[in-house]
Amino acid sequence: MLDINQLRYTYQPQHQHEHPMPLSFNFSLQQGDIAALIGPSGAGKSSLLALIAGFLQPDSGDISIHQQSIITQDPAQRPLSMLFQEHNLFPHLTVYENIALGVDPRLKLSAQQQQHVRDAAVNVGLEAYLTRLPEQLSGGQRQRVALARCLIRQRPLLLLDEPFSALDPALRNDMLKLVQQLAQQQAITVLMITHSPDDAKKIANKCIFVDNGEVKAFGNIDTLLNQPQQLDLRHYLGLTTI
Numbered sequence: 394m395l396d397i398n399q400l401r402y403t404y405q406p407q408h409q410h411e412h413p414m415p416l417s418f419n420f421s422l423q424q425g426d427i428a429a430l431i432g433p434s435g436a437g438k439s440s441l442l443a444l445i446a447g448f449l450q451p452d453s454g455d456i457s458i459h460q461q462s463i464i465t466q467d468p469a470q471r472p473l474s475m476l477f478q479e480h481n482l483f484p485h486l487t488v489y490e491n492i493a494l495g496v497d498p499r500l501k502l503s504a505q506q507q508q509h510v511r512d513a514a515v516n517v518g519l520e521a522y523l524t525r526l527p528e529q530l531s532g533g534q535r536q537r538v539a540l541a542r543c544l545i546r547q548r549p550l551l552l553l554d555e556p557f558s559a560l561d562p563a564l565r566n567d568m569l570k571l572v573q574q575l576a577q578q579q580a581i582t583v584l585m586i587t588h589s590p591d592d593a594k595k596i597a598n599k600c601i602f603v604d605n606g607e608v609k610a611f612g613n614i615d616t617l618l619n620q621p622q623q624l625d626l627r628h629y630l631g632l633t634t635i
């Protein structure tokens with residue numbers, strides 16, 4: 394479903410004492426996969442999502458979704474949605490309007506589309522909050538609104554850049570379950586950055602371990618996290634002694 398084919402990008406040094414940071418990715422996901430993207434800080438996880446979303450232009454390689462290359466498409470045209478840790482919502486728009494933006498950026502919705510927005514709010518448990526502004530919501534509720542907007546766009550790929558890491562453990566659990574349930578319902582493929590192997594195990598079936606700008610391990614999540622073979626992955630998981 395998602396094919397990342399010999400994708401390369403190099404951050405050029407900004408100062409004399411710095412070195413270039415080359416990134417190189419190669420892997421594929423099947424439709425309906427939920428893949429956890431793990432790896433140390435600075436490994437290249439956010440950069441990989443930025444390349445897929447089209448915020449960074451690769452030096453070489455290709456990205457395709459359902460066998461169609463998306464590499465020349467603008468970020469808004471790409472068949473994907475993305476959820477960040479914060480700043481997902483427009484503060485001056487209501488919950489209803491923030492979700493409706495996923496249907497039409499001009500907010501001109503038909504009666505049927507208006508119903509879709511209300512249905513999306515029901516799906517994330519926010520039907521009673523449609524007229525509130527983001528500042529009148531908790532952090533978890535705000536992320537639910539943002540998730541509803543992603544899902545109403547009905548794009549086949551959902552990219553998550555640690556959207557729930559600021560939430561407390563119980564709420565984070567609820568959100569992970571919600572993503573899993575809604576992704577299954579809509580057969581959406583999910584690629585999720587997380588710093589928590591426990592969170593990864595809760596919803597993902599695949600795992601991608603990125604280290605030093607490369608995919609160092611890829612496969613079934615239970616195999617990778619319960620019986621890690623690579624030394625650098627074992628080190629990342631805190632299973633080696635120094």
Ligand SMILES: Nc1ncnc2c1ncn2[C@@H]1O[C@H](COP(=O)(O)OP(=O)(O)OP(=O)(O)O)[C@@H](O)[C@H]1O
Pocket residue numbers: 404405407414432433434435436437438439440441
């Ligand atoms: N705009 C930039 N210019 C130069 N180097 C950058 C830039 N953005 C990121 N980098 C470097 O690229 C590498 C990968 O960064 P990236 O943010 O993708 O890592 P990450 O795995 O998402 O880290 P974290 O888990 O801390 O968010 C890092 O070494 C970082 O310093």
